[in-house]
Amino acid sequence: MSNKWLKSLKVLICMLLILAFAKQSIFAKEADVNVYFNGKKIQFNETQPVIIDGSTLVPFRTLFETLGFEVKWNNSERKAIGEKDGLRIELTIDGAYAQVNGNDVNLTAYAQIINEKTMVPLRFISENSGFKVSYSNKGDVFKIEISSDGNIGRTNSASEESEPYLVKGRAVDAKGNPLKGVKVTVRNQLKLYDSIAQAVTDVDGRYQIPLGIPKATWTVSAQYIHDYNGKTYKLWLSNDDSPFASEDGAIRDLTMTSSGEGCVACGFVFFNVVPENRYELPPADQKENVELTLTPDGLQFDGSIGGASITARAAYTATGFGIKDIPLGRYKATARYLPPGETAQTMLIRNWKYEKVNEFAPSVIAEFDSDLDSGVPPKMKLDVKLPVTNTK
Secondary structure, eight states, rough: HHHHHHHHHHHHHHHHHHHHHHHHHHHHHHHHEEEEEEEEEEEOSSOEEEETTTTTEEEEEEEHHHHOOEEEETTTTOEEEETTTTTEEEEHHHEEEEETTTTTEEESSSSSSEEEEEEEEEEHHHHHHHHHEEEEEEEEEEEEEEEOTTTTSOOTTSSSBTTEEEEEEEEETTOOOTTTTTTTEEEEEEEOOEEEEEEOTTTTSSSEOOOOOOOEEEEEEEEEEEEETTEEEEEEEEEEOOEHHHHHOOOOOEOOSSTTTTTTEEEEEEEEESSSSSOOOOOTGGGEEEEEEEEEOOBBBBBBBBOOOOOEEEEOOOOOOOEEEEOOOSSEEEEOOTTTOOOOOEEEEEEETTTTOOOBBSSSEEEOOOEEEEEEEEEEEEEEEEEEOOOO
């Protein structure tokens, strides 16, 4: 009885597998898929494009070469590779991730072998190469257009439309330049299984993340890690953080602002007034009467060189007493004491250190710290004091 039951189970499993593959093959055969690049139809000579589970797969060599890539095939790793203009895309057969310039990116459709041909996801490769993809269909006749019109170098995704079960967008700096390597995270607010998914922006600042859970609500956050003057800074980019549903999808563009209220690439200037006698406290109102001037010195965090000086007085903020929203960079700092009704006095200044060994001087070259795990804006820490006056 037991052996008969096992044989029946094996037969049933085999029949189900055959039906599944047959259904996939029938759907792929019946669908008439026509792909155009900048208005010209792409000719697939032997193996035609197929649509499987809503994703279009095409022969990898034809697509890569049409988009201007040099094509390579790594037989030992079963990997398709395309390279052009500093961009490298790698897809491994049946791999859940692709590599874009060495960064892992989730795939909604895997590269696979169909009829002895390597087939790759059309949308993933096209959009990660900086092109726009649009679909239309009438019954089982599909038209897919890959276009470069207005897509490469565009500042944001304002003219695009959201797609179900997909969040996408573009990360740029304050000047509209693309930010490569931004780590984008989408979180399911219900905190279910697979409640977090991530992607890394490509050379054009673009990303896309599939939303695998139906009837869920999501939010997006993004982190940019950047090295500057030997320090590593971790910044959270600005974006629309309103929740959206899986069924609606969303476009969430990201911006690294570098000036203005609440700017991303900015820090907090903290200073301490040192009394003439180290054992005494400075007058309570002395800090409010200190004016700092910060003059950009050389290359700044945002890539600019030099710039206008910033002169400001400190105030009490959520971060502490100091000056907020100062663009990250390297500055020559000076200070003046401006009590009401009195003559302004030039103060001495130094970088703040625990050891208190730095000498005071009329000016100092100062930068922001890079405490990656503090969760607060980078800080520039200074000491200021009035010069000692000789009295008889």
